[in-house]
Amino acid sequence: MVDEKILTRYQEIPGYTGTIDEYVDHGGYQALVQALKHMQPAEVIDAVKRSGLRGRGGAGFPCGVKWSFIPKDSTKPKYLVVNGDESEPGTFKDRMLIEEEPHQILEGVILASYAIGCHQAFLYCRGEFVRGAEVLRRALDEAYARGYVGRNILGSGFDLDVVLHRGAGAYICGEETGLLESLEGKRGQPRPKPPFPAISGLYACPTVVNNVETLSNIPHILLRGAEWYTSIGPPKSTGPRLFSVSGHVVRPGNFELPMSVTLRQLIFEHAGGIPNGRRLKAVIPGGSSAPVLTEQHLDVTMDFDSLAAAGSMGGSGAVIVMDDTTCMVRVGEIVSRFYHHESCGQCTQCREGTAWLHKVLHRIEHGQGRKEDLDLLLDMCDNMKGKTICVLSDAAAMPIESYLKHFREEFERHVRERACPFGGD
């Protein structure tokens, strides 16, 4: 296992504060200098394709392939939009990258823009990230002042304007077309696809939307080569990944590791195990939208495909650990409340489904559940999946189905005893 830190290497340097001078002193912007001098845009796309880098926002789509969908012959402007709207419950790694490594993100933005032929890029920063937006603003000012952004970057003839845009608090704006609507000054309601953003995105122009962590990988891939990158982690889930581990663990935090790490290693070695002598009960391995796993799954490796094969997903890399004091009905109530609040309301299945999931889970947790409610929940989940414009509806249904699958007896007990056996909180 490779222990070298890549995405978090700068912040491990004593006294590092993330200014442009420090970043440059430690090798920052070297990838940009090299690429602008020696690489054609198509070569940059090719290197990223060969690296196998998959999107770190949730879907795990190959980044270089996404870039290659941008039509070369389009006469319309092309746009790069950075998804810094991190809001998948349990995830806090993009906020760290924004606050600690802003220039690494910017270097990735400039390289991606060069690759796809974009001359105006937008950094969509989650509204609640007040400090993050200040850090990005300062980094952007520094990059403009040094000629890494702006006209004729480093004498290459390549022009790029980067605009910092603050969101205003809506989970659905993390969905890429919801984000584009929001960036156009509208309600963040996802668009039907196709057309995909690569053909018709921001202002109906070809657009790439990339996550903050995804773009942070780009400078390293170009500087050290696709072959080096593919040597990290399993063949189909290459490169380092930031795992946000939280909940009932001794050392919560962000851990940068290859995706060959197992769930067991992540929880018990890196995050220090379960505190207070408690036992592990359940773990959500990829943000609250991911189906839950249990002790029997602990040896799964944390790559996209293995987690899918185990019945869950890698999602945003957020690992939420729950010990044996946790009530899974209460977890369902909290998770469904979240999706109900965040449903944009366009699609009936999602708008109504999330509301009813929450209502039924709330009544089971509070001692008013009925025997039929368990199958009612499963029936609702079935009607919510694969039927809507975006996957928020699926993301609300999948976890609830998984709680029922693994902990059905606990739901039954709530109904039978007309109370939460854990005493609620």
Added chain:
Amino acid sequence: MISEATQKRCAELVKRYPEKRSALIPILHEVQAEVGHLSPEAVEWVAGYFGLSPADVMSVASFYDMLSLEPVGKHLIYVCQNLTCTLLGAERLIRHLESKLGVRTGETTPDGKITLKRMECLASCGTAPSIQVDGVYHHQVTPEKLDALLDELRRD
């Protein structure tokens, strides 16, 4: 009704985008910062600025958690109520705040000083339970830390 300084910032925001409407949410942030909330007059002003109907502006403003059509207190406390924070005691913090402030979540103290709000995941789960006060994170919050914080806010 909107100050010249804010209007100047609005003009700069509009210049950043290929299409004017993209500046709508940033300008709603600016106007809210000046007025305190998006009052009917503030919404009307923004609508006029963009040549949109007030209903169109309201439909956008009402979609986003950080934009408020209702008056809010001088200080804003967001308590994360999502999964990790609840696992680590967020409901206890909410009960503590409600009893200390004498308001329910979603309400403002009668002196107009503090608004208490439940929020969804604030992306600070590694230091749960987490709250944000006027945009600043507070980590691993306890009732004792809340008391000190409330004293500070009340003095202001």
